[in-house]
Amino acid sequence: MKKLRKETLCVQAGYEPKNGEPRIVPIIQGSTFKYDSSEEMGKLFDMEKSGYFYSRIQNPTCDNVAAKICALEGGSAAILTSSGQTATFFSIFNICGCGDHVIVSSMIYGGTYNLFHMTMGRMGVEFTFLDPDCSEEELDAAFRPNTKAVFGESVSNPALVVLDIEKFAKAAHKHGVPLIVDNSFPTPLNCRPFEWGADIVVHSTSKYMDGHDSTIGGCVIDSGNFNWEKHADKYPSLTTPDPSYHGVVYTKHFGQEGAYISKMTAQIMRDLGAVQSPMNAYILNLGLESLAVRIERHCSNAMKVANFMKDHDKISWVNYPGLEDNKYSKLVKKYMPDGTCGVISFGVKGGRKGAEEFMRHLNVSMICTHAADAHSIILHPASSTHRQLNDEELVASGVTPDLIRICVGIENVNDIIEDIDQALAYI
Numbered sequence: 292m293k294k295l296r297k298e299t300l301c302v303q304a305g306y307e308p309k310n311g312e313p314r315i316v317p318i319i320q321g322s323t324f325k326y327d328s329s330e331e332m333g334k335l336f337d338m339e340k341s342g343y344f345y346s347r348i349q350n351p352t353c354d355n356v357a358a359k360i361c362a363l364e365g366g367s368a369a370i371l372t373s374s375g376q377t378a379t380f381f382s383i384f385n386i387c388g389c390g391d392h393v394i395v396s397s398m399i400y401g402g403t404y405n406l407f408h409m410t411m412g413r414m415g416v417e418f419t420f421l422d423p424d425c426s427e428e429e430l431d432a433a434f435r436p437n438t439k440a441v442f443g444e445s446v447s448n449p450a451l452v453v454l455d456i457e458k459f460a461k462a463a464h465k466h467g468v469p470l471i472v473d474n475s476f477p478t479p480l481n482c483r484p485f486e487w488g489a490d491i492v493v494h495s496t497s498k499y500m501d502g503h504d505s506t507i508g509g510c511v512i513d514s515g516n517f518n519w520e521k522h523a524d525k526y527p528s529l530t531t532p533d534p535s536y537h538g539v540v541y542t543k544h545f546g547q548e549g550a551y552i553s554k555m556t557a558q559i560m561r562d563l564g565a566v567q568s569p570m571n572a573y574i575l576n577l578g579l580e581s582l583a584v585r586i587e588r589h590c591s592n593a594m595k596v597a598n599f600m601k602d603h604d605k606i607s608w609v610n611y612p613g614l615e616d617n618k619y620s621k622l623v624k625k626y627m628p629d630g631t632c633g634v635i636s637f638g639v640k641g642g643r644k645g646a647e648e649f650m651r652h653l654n655v656s657m658i659c660t661h662a663a664d665a666h667s668i669i670l671h672p673a674s675s676t677h678r679q680l681n682d683e684e685l686v687a688s689g690v691t692p693d694l695i696r697i698c699v700g701i702e703n704v705n706d707i708i709e710d711i712d713q714a715l716a717y718i
């Protein structure tokens with residue numbers, strides 16, 4: 292499969308039917324799997340043989356779909372999770388516990404911020420949030436002896452900040468810790484973090500990967516490149532016997548390429564059970580089959596919409612990383628030369644009132660909090676998700692009262708533009 296191009300991997304990777312078997316990934320909805328003898332089953336529990344016994348731990352449908360995403364990212368192993376939030380949580384919790392520290396780009400999804408700052412904070416994991424545009428020196432200075440990972444988003448939701456992946460990877464590796472990148476917005480079609488030094492990638496598959504607003508899900512992918520044994524003192528849960536699994540040492544038993552995901556499966560997923568259902572994995576796979584075609588259209592549509600907005604007298608500013616004059620244009624050319632994503636943020640004249648008027652008159656773009664869907668969706672945070680904040684508080688949180696986010700869909704772009712144009716006339 293390695294030699295095939297990304298468009299082909301979208302359709303074909305992860306599942307190879309044998310003679311007479313279904314062409315598409317079958318939905319193995321079962322909770323459990325039958326064995327001829329206790330001895331046979333015992334071999335699975337001893338990890339002498341690989342196989343399925345209970346779908347809370349592993350399921351063939353989910354594994355097929357995870358393998359497709361793994362191939363797209365160019366990783367060594369992957370696991371599906373119940374949501375993007377779970378993927379992020381597992382990616383950190385697999386190697387961090389109480390008393391550990393993680394460095395995080397401050398430009399991340401709000402849900403991820405809450406997960407880290409509030410929920411994982413209560414578990415005793417400490418986080419330092421750092422401006423991703425910081426200097427190498429500032430980044431370097433944020434490391435502590437108990438730092439176990441660095442985390443950032445390749446293209447951040449909703450600020451659309453592009454991460455300098457190499458800068459972050461270099462700093463992480465200098466201090467002997469892995470870089471974890473949330474790659475949900477550009478997807479592996481547009482950006483492959485492993486090629487720039489990231490060690491682990493997470494996805495909210497609820498976004499472009501599913502792409503049809505049909506199923507919540509997540510995925511964690513390991514590059515297999517991080518040498519846990521070399522930094523064994525930092526990662527004892529991977530490099531010393533696991534008493535909850537017959538004393539298995541994950542790096543010894545599964546090697547550098549398999550240790551991280553095997554441990555996540557055998558221990559974290561076993562204990563927390565945040566699995567993706569086989570039915571949802573099947574739906575996700577349908578989305579993945581057309582991902583390459585959709586992403587191309589999302590990006591070309593968004594570029595046209597952004598260019599239209601740039602010249603409109605009712606629009607005061609446009610933030611789209613694909614635009615030539617964008618602050619991150621240089622990083623875009625380096626890390627995602629084929630395109631970024633379909634998400635644009637912009638401000639309308641007339642502030643909060645102007646934005647509310649504009650939103651009232653849209654017919655093609657739908658008002659939703661979701662992002663990255665075939666259908667164009669649009670959100671005015673100041674009057675919806677952020678409505679409890681006053682204007683000063685909004686500005687402080689990086690969401691100005693006039694800010695609107697549109698996730699440009701794959702409809703005919705002229706319909707999207709004409710709809711925006713007529714709604715702007717009401718301001």
Ligand SMILES: *Cc1c(COP(=O)(O)O)cnc(C)c1O
Nearest residue numbers: 374375376400448475495497508
């Ligand atoms: C939506 C999102 C998440 C959370 O994913 P869910 O599937 O909603 O749990 C994480 N990261 C980014 C960048 C997102 O956009």
